[in-house]
Amino acid sequence: GVRHVPGLKRNLVSLGVLHDGGMVLRSDRDKKTMRIMEGEVTVMIGGRTASLLYKLQGSTIAVG
Structure with a gap:
């Protein structure tokens, strides 16, 4: 169910x-x-x- 967004430089997150x-x-x-x-x-x-979008502030950290 992933859509292509031309020119998108960041990942989308599904709330x-x-x-x-x-x-x-x-x-x-x-x-x-x-x-x-x-x-x-x-x-x-x-x-x-x-x-009207929310942009992640900072960076993500993978734990585990």
Whole structure:
């Protein structure tokens, strides 16, 4: 079910897949920041762009 996006230089993350995997999605009141949480640990933070997408801030760390 992956779609091709010409010129895309970053990976897309499915919030539905993360949610189905047990992660919790939290948006700040101002809706400019979204946190992806596993238990009490924040594993991803995204900032909202002008195009209404959330762009991952920082980098990812693979553990395990």
